[in-house]
Amino acid sequence: xxxxxxxxxxxxxxxxxxxxxxxxxxxxxxxxxxxxxxxxxxxxxxxxxxxxxxxxxxxxxxxxxxxxxxxxxxxxxxxxxxxxxxxxxxxxxxxxxxxxxxxxxxxxxxxxxxxxxxxxxxxxxxxxxxxxxxxxxxxxxxxxxxxxxxxxxxxxxxxxxxxxxxxxxxxxxxxxxxxxxxxxxxxxxxxxxxxxxxxxxxxxxxxxxxxxxxxxxxxxxxxxxxxxxxxxxxxxxxxxxxxxxxxxxxxxxxxxxxxxxxxxxxxxxxxxxxxxxxxxxxxxxxxxxxxxxxxxxxxxxxxxxxxxxxxxxxxxxxxxxxxxxxxxxxxxxxxxxxxxxxxxxxxxxxxxxxxxxxxxxxxxxxx
Numbered sequence: 001x002x003x004x005x006x007x008x009x010x011x012x013x014x015x016x017x018x019x020x021x022x023x024x025x026x027x028x029x030x031x032x033x034x035x036x037x038x039x040x041x042x043x044x045x046x047x048x049x050x051x052x053x054x055x056x057x058x059x060x061x062x063x064x065x066x067x068x069x070x071x072x073x074x075x076x077x078x079x080x081x082x083x084x085x086x087x088x089x090x091x092x093x094x095x096x097x098x099x100x101x102x103x104x105x106x107x108x109x110x111x112x113x114x115x116x117x118x119x120x121x122x123x124x125x126x127x128x129x130x131x132x133x134x135x136x137x138x139x140x141x142x143x144x145x146x147x148x149x150x151x152x153x154x155x156x157x158x159x160x161x162x163x164x165x166x167x168x169x170x171x172x173x174x175x176x177x178x179x180x181x182x183x184x185x186x187x188x189x190x191x192x193x194x195x196x197x198x199x200x201x202x203x204x205x206x207x208x209x210x211x212x213x214x215x216x217x218x219x220x221x222x223x224x225x226x227x228x229x230x231x232x233x234x235x236x237x238x239x240x241x242x243x244x245x246x247x248x249x250x251x252x253x254x255x256x257x258x259x260x261x262x263x264x265x266x267x268x269x270x271x272x273x274x275x276x277x278x279x280x281x282x283x284x285x286x287x288x289x290x291x292x293x294x295x296x297x298x299x300x301x302x303x304x305x306x307x308x309x310x311x312x313x314x315x316x317x318x319x320x321x322x323x324x325x326x327x328x329x330x331x332x333x334x335x336x337x338x339x340x341x342x343x344x345x346x347x348x349x350x351x352x353x354x355x356x357x358x359x360x361x362x363x364x365x366x367x
Contacts, residue, residue, distance in 0.1 A: 009041060011043070012043055021052075022283055026114070033355060034356045040360060043093055045058060095107050097110065105146065110147065116160065155305065177349065202234075205234065213276050218251065236252070271294035275316060289307070295310070298316035299314060
């Protein structure tokens with residue numbers, strides 16, 4: 001149930017740069033909840049011109065949807081939009097910016113920061129991706145003063161953002177999110193292993209082919225040792241042509257999965273394998289906890305913040321550590337162990353309406 005807050009007559013939503021699969025799925029759950037918020041009119045929704053959000057259809061006809069046409073390469077166009085063309089978003093109605101970077105404009109502005117790439121890295125790598133992230137951090141630093149507040153998903157992300165940009169430390173609000181709407185509406189809960197005596201595990205890693213998703217770790221599995229892993233199938237949401245370990249027979253690349261296909265795959269597997277070295281949240285971790293599945297994930301702060309002591313952790317730079325973690329899962333399950341995610345799930349919002357209510361409350365107080 002949405003709690004009533006002081007009336008905020010109009011708000012504008014800016015998401016022109018949200019094209020990634022994970023962030024898009026998040027907003028496909030959040031946007032309808034924002035539109036349903038009582039006493040609030042979404043007067044404008046600025047959409048990207050590509051990706052699954054480009055064709056987003058508002059649940060109400062009160063606002064105006066505008067697609068932001070990019071005529072330059074995406075990264076360059078984004079810089080120009082934030083630094084030189086931000087004035088086009090001037091106005092009295094507050095902006096809720098859902099795409100990480102503040103805009104240089106004259107309007108009350110709250111920014112939802114979803115990417116951990118904006119955090120100061122421990123070391124700088126000489127490659128194109130690292131250069132793009134460095135430029136994004138400079139844009140964020142230059143434009144931070146134009147935003148009245150920032151929203152992140154975890155206390156770990158809040159600490160990292162405050163350490164990277166001390167000037168905004170007292171402007172950061174933590175609002176967690178539940179699983180996507182398509183999974184909340186389902187009825188798949190697991191309270192124990194599937195009855196498959198003698199079979200290896202079926203594991204699932206839903207992630208796109210970004211470098212930080214760490215699929216390359218799987219390439220270190222020696223073909224002569226692959227048979228000793230207690231895995232029957234590892235499902236990756238990658239195209240077959242970018243299979244990181246084609247010599248490993250139990251790795252199956254299935255490409256992008258729709259929500260219905262995701263639900264079906266979760267129902268068929270024994271647990272989640274998560275490899276990512278860098279996350280602001282990690283939605284697959286939340287999805288697996290919600291479903292009651294065992295989780296094997298990196299021994300990193302973002303994973304500990306979500307999974308606490310119920311996951312099985314490994315060094316994300318070591319294939320032998322990953323092998324040991326999977327063996328540990330096998331042994332624990334054989335002993336009758338099953339994860340209890342009750343405590344972790346109780347800390348998450350019950351619905352996306354609750355998330356929308358909390359976000360709008362931040363906008364109301366900062367505008």
